[in-house]
Amino acid sequence: QQPVQSPQAVILREGEDAVINCSSSKALYSVHWYRQKHGEAPVFLMILLKGGEQKGHEKISASFNEKKQQSSLYLTASQLSYSGTYFCGTETVEYGNKLVFGAGTILRVKS
């Protein structure tokens, strides 16, 4: 089952903060976050694992609530370069080692 991302789109001014949420109806092993700029391939941002381990870029922060099967990506002091579409990918018990991606959240940062 595809995870649900919210919001679908958000517009920020430089320096503002944003939170992107990812929610699954299934028990999760891990949550991945990717950013895709227009016309480019998705780029890895972060992995959050069951049990609390995280792996990713230093400037990106995220949380993973295993009980609620939810993850949130925190974008603070946004820059123009943060613009793009953000995808979460979830690895569930049911689907094994496959990642199931959400529909994406479009983020636009304006000057």
Next chain:
Amino acid sequence: DVKVTQSSRYLVKRTGEKVFLECVQDMDHENMFWYRQDPGLGLRLIYFSYDVKMKEKGDIPEGYSVSREKKERFSLILESASTNQTSMYLCASPPAGGRYNEQFFGPGTRLTVL
């Protein structure tokens, strides 16, 4: 750096044609994945492979097949292209283990079926 390449950035085919999309990774990864990306639907998994000659269906395999004869190459085949297969196709490959490692994506192939 890991490099994932795809044979074409843009492709235009006619309905009924057999279409081959190729993906090559240069880091000796065992795992390779094919996704299609459509607006509002995100990335949906078509097929994946954990080893040479090994393949598994993803969430939307209908109308597609795959081939993995060599470890570095994973091909997606549209047996008889249809207009509803017009989409962006992305190949991805994570390092060994796959589970706790990021997926490296290719640049994508935008396929238009007329």
